[in-house]
Amino acid sequence: MRPELLIGMVAAAALAMVPVLAPWTAVMLTIALAVGLTVLGIVVLLRAGQISFGHGLYYAAGAYTVAFLVNARLSLDALILIPVGGLVATLIAVACGFFVVRYRDIFFAMINLSMSMVAFSLLEKLYHITGGGDGMNVARPTLAGVRFGRIAFEAWMFHLTLATTALAAFLVSRYLASPLGKALEAVKNNETRLEYLGVSSNRVLHIAYAISAALAGVSGAIIAIVNGHVSPEFAYWVRSGEFVFISILGGAGNVLGAFAGSVVFEVIRNYAAAFAADYWQTILGLSLIAIILFAPDGLSQLRFRRKKRAPP
Amino acid sequence: MFIQTVLLAALDGLSYGAQVFLVAVGLSLIFGVLRIVNVAHGSLYAIGAYVTATFGLFIAAAGWSPWLTFPAMALSACLVGIIVGGALEVSLLRRIYGQEQVLQLLLTFAVFMILEDLQKAVWGVTPFFVNTPLSLLGTANILGINYSIYQLVVVPLVAVIVLVSLRYILRHTRIGRIVTAVADDRETSAAMGVDATRVYLLTFMTGASLAAFGGALASGATSLVPGMGAGMIILSFAVAATAGLGRIEGAAVAALMIGLGRSIAVYIAPEFDAVVPYLIMFVVLLFKPKGLFSVPQTRKV
Numbered sequence: 001m002r003p004e005l006l007i008g009m010v011a012a013a014a015l016a017m018v019p020v021l022a023p024w025t026a027v028m029l030t031i032a033l034a035v036g037l038t039v040l041g042i043v044v045l046l047r048a049g050q051i052s053f054g055h056g057l058y059y060a061a062g063a064y065t066v067a068f069l070v071n072a073r074l075s076l077d078a079l080i081l082i083p084v085g086g087l088v089a090t091l092i093a094v095a096c097g098f099f100v101v102r103y104r105d106i107f108f109a110m111i112n113l114s115m116s117m118v119a120f121s122l123l124e125k126l127y128h129i130t131g132g133g134d135g136m137n138v139a140r141p142t143l144a145g146v147r148f149g150r151i152a153f154e155a156w157m158f159h160l161t162l163a164t165t166a167l168a169a170f171l172v173s174r175y176l177a178s179p180l181g182k183a184l185e186a187v188k189n190n191e192t193r194l195e196y197l198g199v200s201s202n203r204v205l206h207i208a209y210a211i212s213a214a215l216a217g218v219s220g221a222i223i224a225i226v227n228g229h230v231s232p233e234f235a236y237w238v239r240s241g242e243f244v245f246i247s248i249l250g251g252a253g254n255v256l257g258a259f260a261g262s263v264v265f266e267v268i269r270n271y272a273a274a275f276a277a278d279y280w281q282t283i284l285g286l287s288l289i290a291i292i293l294f295a296p297d298g299l300s301q302l303r304f305r306r307k308k309r310a311p312p
Numbered sequence: 313m314f315i316q317t318v319l320l321a322a323l324d325g326l327s328y329g330a331q332v333f334l335v336a337v338g339l340s341l342i343f344g345v346l347r348i349v350n351v352a353h354g355s356l357y358a359i360g361a362y363v364t365a366t367f368g369l370f371i372a373a374a375g376w377s378p379w380l381t382f383p384a385m386a387l388s389a390c391l392v393g394i395i396v397g398g399a400l401e402v403s404l405l406r407r408i409y410g411q412e413q414v415l416q417l418l419l420t421f422a423v424f425m426i427l428e429d430l431q432k433a434v435w436g437v438t439p440f441f442v443n444t445p446l447s448l449l450g451t452a453n454i455l456g457i458n459y460s461i462y463q464l465v466v467v468p469l470v471a472v473i474v475l476v477s478l479r480y481i482l483r484h485t486r487i488g489r490i491v492t493a494v495a496d497d498r499e500t501s502a503a504m505g506v507d508a509t510r511v512y513l514l515t516f517m518t519g520a521s522l523a524a525f526g527g528a529l530a531s532g533a534t535s536l537v538p539g540m541g542a543g544m545i546i547l548s549f550a551v552a553a554t555a556g557l558g559r560i561e562g563a564a565v566a567a568l569m570i571g572l573g574r575s576i577a578v579y580i581a582p583e584f585d586a587v588v589p590y591l592i593m594f595v596v597l598l599f600k601p602k603g604l605f606s607v608p609q610t611r612k613v
Contacts, residue, residue, distance in 0.1 A: 051417065285426040
């Protein structure tokens with residue numbers, strides 16, 4: 001834990017300087033860090049050996065909560081909007097969780113996927129409420145009571161996001177090191193044994209699910225504010241797939257990897273889009289295949305059931 | 313008027329369900345034997361549709377008999393299944409059998425992303441529509457409704473033929489027993505002299521061809537747009553999960569349920585048509601967590 005903490009602090013300090021040195025990267029980095037929060041949520045679930053192909057649901061929940069609140073003209077501050085976005089996502093996850101945590105593996109992935117697709121369809125179809133496929137604009141809110149100009153707002157949102165991700169990374173690594181977090185690995189490795197110890201594996205998973213949704217909700221809320229726009233695409237399954245992809249890219253199962261992965265992803269996406277506008281998905285796909293096939297060491301954190309152990 | 317609406321919804325549902333069935337049964341077959349949920353399955357469906365449409369345009373341009381469109385459908389489905397499916401299995405899937413499901417899902421997801429771009433590169437982003445099959449067969453009048461014979465007869469008939477022949481092949485032929493044995497226990501079958509590698513390859517090609525065939529049939533009735541594969545993969549997932557993964561007859565029932573549910577929603581509450589399949593899946597899984605036709609502890613194809 002110590003070296004990770006050190007690397008994390010160095011990385012955060014280095015990142016904090018970036019907008020000063022290269023202001024044009026501020027928005028891109030803010031988005032990358034915010035997406036990293038959702039990926040962190042995926043990483044939490046990966047500890048239990050489960051993947052969600054539907055975390056776009058919670059991401060969209062956070063984003064649309066912010067959009068609705070801003071459009072309701074309540075003049076709420078960004079410092080209030082972001083936690084509320086996370087809270088709404090958490091509440092949805094707690095409710096859905098009662099159902100979802102009964103499933104494992106493919107079914108877990110697909111139940112999540114289908115729920116996010118329901119959300120996607122509703123967001124798209126109920127256009128008189130959600131703005132339909134065009135989505136909704138999100139006017140720039142105040143930040144800590146101050147109404148900033150665009151450049152200053154972007155810089156401050158970056159620092160706010162950096163602080164949020166640093167806090168989240170710290171809390172999640174504490175959580176994963178706690179008995180409750182360790183129990184997640186037991187869900188992956190031997191659920192029966194966990195149950196024999198008197199621990200409900202469904203409950204362990206339920207808590208992890210709520211935490212991962214909270215992270216996704218905060219992430220969506222930040223993106224809504226930074227982008228100034230939300231759309232149903234946020235809940236689309238391909239978006240959810242990207243989150244899983246990033247978690248693998250960053251060396252899955254690792255707290256810092258989540259952010260490293262999402263920065264790399266955002267950079268690839270931006271530059272691949274600039275060089276080969278129509279083929280950036282291909283570039284991502286090829287890099288994903290390369291990682292899976294040729295860099296299994298990069299995936300060393302993924303220790304699932306199927307892994308064969310050498311006989312003692 | 314009410315009866316006609318219900319009838320129209322039922323016919324739409326039947327035709328749509330039949331298309332979804334073809335894709336979902338391919339997915340189920342591949343999962344049943346290879347234990348892989350193939351996310352790229354939807355792309356195979358879309359490519360099948362595009363290849364068929366291209367053949368259709370070619371036939372029209374060459375001035376051949378438009379009836380050739382029908383064999384062209386089967387031909388393109390097989391070509392896509394064998395060439396694209398075969399290439400996929402040999403180059404990629406073969407390397408990840410038995411590995412973590414996350415990696416398998418992600419690998420096929422990566423393939424999906426690449427195929428999606430490839431599709432746009434080859435066929436562009438403008439919608440494609442080749443309605444030769446629809447116009448050739450004309451319409452039939454049922455209780456005062458004009459309905460295209462293509463959608464009324466051809467599409468469901470193909471689905472039934474596929475269902476019956478798959479059932480027959482798997483249950484009553486030597487090939488079927490070999491496939492079932494490999495699905496059950498690859499290592500033991502291999503030890504008994506079965507070429508499991510080939511069985512996997514052939515199964516994947518067959519499953520891929522079925523997806524492409526679903527697309528080929530769709531190309532005769534709807535316009536082809538980018539993104540159609542993404543929508544279909546999710547829907548066939550929903551069907552396969554509702555049925556119980558790997559269950560072939562189940563896929564037929566679930567596809568019909570979901571097809572009917574969706575088309576009824578189209579007429580009653582059009583805003584929710586896209587939600588209905590997932591609601592059906594949700595409700596089914598609520599009561600039967602492994603799907604409608606799941607059998608505890610056994611693996612069946």
